Amino acid sequence: MLKFARNKLVTVYYGSPEVLMVQGVLEDDMYGLEMDAQVRIADRRLISVTGKWHRYTTPECPRALGFIPKAEGLVITENMGPQLQKLIGREGCRHYATLLTEMCDTARAALQSLNVPAAASETDSTLRPAAEGPAANPKATFQAAPDPPSASSKKFPNEFVLDLHVHTFPASPCATSQVEDIIQQARAIGLDGICLTDHNHFWPPAAVAELRQTYNFPIFAANEITTDQGHILVFGLERPLNGQGIIKLADLRERITASGGFMIGAHPFRGFLTFGVGELGLTVEKAAARDMFSMLDAVEVLNGKVTAAENQFAAKVARHLNLPTTGGSDAHAISELGCYATAFKGPIADERHLVENFKAGNYRAVVL
């Protein structure tokens, strides 16, 4: 017996010599919806998009219909899924975004079959462009940095508290706060320092040193690397991975061992929107048997972006394996700082000193 099935049907026909009509239907066990779109052939632009529900799950799902017209004006290009999920999925409904993605791709195939050339320009001004590297001029919006709050005002006065997991824009395109704002907020809430762990992004040592000096605040370069086994917080990476795409965890382990670094499994049991690994019946013993844990130096058991249950499960697995544990906010915005961190027994001077302290076990995960 089938447990689940999803059907999508898209049809394309001429509404006029200048316009293609694209109709789509999505029907699965949970949702039933349809969409109508019009595509101007000359420039492959969506000139009209509407949607209609047949079946949905929550009483508030109909609110999503108001967001569908945001797709109007887009030019149909290849691989529009991520763009449409950002534009109408995230604020409206991911299932409408999924169907519209199918419709756009089908329309593109239809245009190709009709020998219509691709549009000369394919721009979308509604999305922020992806960017590489740190903020261009960290000094531009900041004046002389005051001294950090006194240790006595903090929750852990005798320890050096670092947020080991922080993202900044534009180094992490998914983040919304610039590095200088993150630094200011980290100081304000009493952290002793932060680690910049932007996704697959190598912070040049000189840039980090400049930030450290400019803001008079301990900032350490690190990375959150995407591997075939999930996200890994990497400390002590001395050179960029040079666009290797998704690196295998085993290869990363070899590379970091050679450089004398340290690897922490980030949010290893991050679950899904409506259920977690607990609901699937995953036991601590079964989870601990995953090969990935034999390649890690520590496990992140306090992460600000997962549920309490997922953090607790990670802690149980780490305990089962006798692996040390860390905490970090996984902040992508300044409002997300200040939940979890890692407390070290003494001050940390630089990245090398940080790795030495990791290897000595001089730390613990803390709730702020």
Add this chain to the structure above:
Amino acid sequence: MPQLLVFSRSRRTSVEVLDSQTIRSVCRVQDNALEAWVNVTATLPDLEITHIQGGVEREAETRCQDSVGGLQKALGVRIGAGMTEIVEGLLSEAATCQELIFMLEECCQGIILSLTRDVLAKAPPDVEGKRAFFAKMVQKNTRLYNRCAAFAPGSSLVAGVSL
């Protein structure tokens, strides 16, 4: 002018539980230019991909047929958060056919949706019961907050939810 179709596409993704430790999803696509399929088998409850198969029945060129073998690069990947990034990253070099990669992702999404269905099946039938059910879900998993219109500020499902 008669409204004849110039192009149509049908895509079906289905999921079945083979046994207490195995779940399988199949995605089939049929349109004017392409007819192909991908199936993914994963373990329960770990959701690790253990088998992948694919086939191209019809296509204008051989681009997808030549890329079927590249799908094996996704073996060992766990279906879960961040999976799309991992699959795209692993397969984009090995497989030049974006459609096959997409179908593999559809298979994985199908498995996630099938498990989501189990959760949603527990919602009470009445409207107020549903509101309470989903509000509790958001409270328990704040990732849901503002993830779509139904769970955005202003929705009754998040009224009173403390984050």
